[in-house]
């Protein structure tokens with residue numbers, strides 16, 4: 001705890017609350033992350049100016065990434 005100042009929350013994914021792939025916890029911190037890094041450009045991602053959503057598990061810290069559709 002203490003990684004972020006605000007409280008973690010549940011993430012709704014199409015009607016079902018998201019669960020951590022690692023520990024099964026359902027509370028996450030949500031952050032936007034820019035994808036315009038040199039590494040991603042190298043991988044051929046033309047939409048590298050987009051931002052991804054990352055949800056950090058409150059239980060184990062695992063970061064779940066979601067790309068915009």
Ligand SMILES: [Zn+2]
Pocket residue numbers: 020021022023024025057058059060061062
């Ligand atoms: Zn977890």
